[in-house]
Amino acid sequence: STDSDRTPVRVDSQDSQVSDTETVTDGGLGAGGSVAGNRWPRQSSLSMREWDIPFDELKIGELIGSGRFGAVYRGQWHGDVAVKVLDVNYLKDEKTLEQFKNEVSTFRKTRHENLILFMGACMKPPQLAIVTSLSKGMTLYTHIHLRKDKFNMTKTKNVAQQISQGMGYLHAKGIVHKDLKSKNIFVENGKVVITDFGLFSITKLCFGNRKSDSLGIPPGWLCYLAPEIMWSLQAHNPHDVELPFSKASDVYAFGTVWYELLCGEWPFKGQPPEAVIWQVGKGMKQPLANLQASSDVKDILMLCWSFRPGERPDFIRLLTILEKLPKKRLERSPSHPVHLSRSAES
Ligand code: ADP
Ligand code: MG
Numbered sequence: 001s002t003d004s005d006r007t008p009v010r011v012d013s014q015d016s017q018v019s020d021t022e023t024v025t026d027g028g029l030g031a032g033g034s035v036a037g038n039r040w041p042r043q044s045s046l047s048m049r050e051w052d053i054p055f056d057e058l059k060i061g062e063l064i065g066s067g068r069f070g071a072v073y074r075g076q077w078h079g080d081v082a083v084k085v086l087d088v089n090y091l092k093d094e095k096t097l098e099q100f101k102n103e104v105s106t107f108r109k110t111r112h113e114n115l116i117l118f119m120g121a122c123m124k125p126p127q128l129a130i131v132t133s134l135s136k137g138m139t140l141y142t143h144i145h146l147r148k149d150k151f152n153m154t155k156t157k158n159v160a161q162q163i164s165q166g167m168g169y170l171h172a173k174g175i176v177h178k179d180l181k182s183k184n185i186f187v188e189n190g191k192v193v194i195t196d197f198g199l200f201s202i203t204k205l206c207f208g209n210r211k212s213d214s215l216g217i218p219p220g221w222l223c224y225l226a227p228e229i230m231w232s233l234q235a236h237n238p239h240d241v242e243l244p245f246s247k248a249s250d251v252y253a254f255g256t257v258w259y260e261l262l263c264g265e266w267p268f269k270g271q272p273p274e275a276v277i278w279q280v281g282k283g284m285k286q287p288l289a290n291l292q293a294s295s296d297v298k299d300i301l302m303l304c305w306s307f308r309p310g311e312r313p314d315f316i317r318l319l320t321i322l323e324k325l326p327k328k329r330l331e332r333s334p335s336h337p338v339h340l341s342r343s344a345e346s
Pocket of ligand 1: 116
């Protein structure tokens, strides 16, 4: 169901440049801040303005890539930035736009070393964009899956700790990431930077835009989804349903990232989506028989992938567990192809 047959809603603002053809509302962030129908109960118009970047101030450069919700460009705005331009066709629905703005408004409050710096957003239709700092590093996905880089245990542990620190901070702020995956984790000179937190409600509407399989599921996404989310996928069309993401589902996704770090591949690799959804939904896990790692290391996987959300640890607990992992005996034995081999000391 779409809202396309609705009367376009105009926001009563002093900014008269809103075109009559737009079905999307202007942010109503005009100087007066008189917002029709009290549309921003959680925002004052002043705080909205602080991150409202005029689109003409942005210099858009080369296309970096495109993801689920639109294109990402290198840009200039007081220095190098990344600009995520949203495909406005998927934001016709007024409710979605509002939800998106609310989500974006929470990013403004994030200040953490391991989180991408949110610089602002352009909220003037037809241009809707998110501006963040540009990461000069590579994603964990590129390291692991494209370059086949092997991380020794010290590095693996260090990366996992930084991810947990960033995620713990997000959760403490009440933000659920909803799309934690190796593609959204940059590593820059050993420093981990997490991106794209909280953007999922917008991305799900853009599935139609992307090459995806018969279920409308983008490739490389399923293995991060917790059982409770699989049930929702089974029961509903992902375009129409609000998937039950939670802090615990972020922890499940972290488990998958931990697995990628350890094994250099995704769980359920090569299996059709229907099979993955069915297995995970029933509580089945990627077998770890071939993973040569200590039980403490495997326990982290089992904890994060717990069937019941309540049994998954939070990131504070994960930090404690990671900290306790013994360093020495987990070091990679150079002769062994699996980088988490049991070495002589154990
Ligand atoms: P996905 O996360 O699924 O790869 P995105 O739309 O988030 O899709 O990203 C598209 C491309 O832009 C990816 O190659 C990603 O690495 C890159 N990218 C996204 N954000 C940034 C950023 N802040 N700095 C540098 N590159 C980025
Ligand atoms: Mg991304």
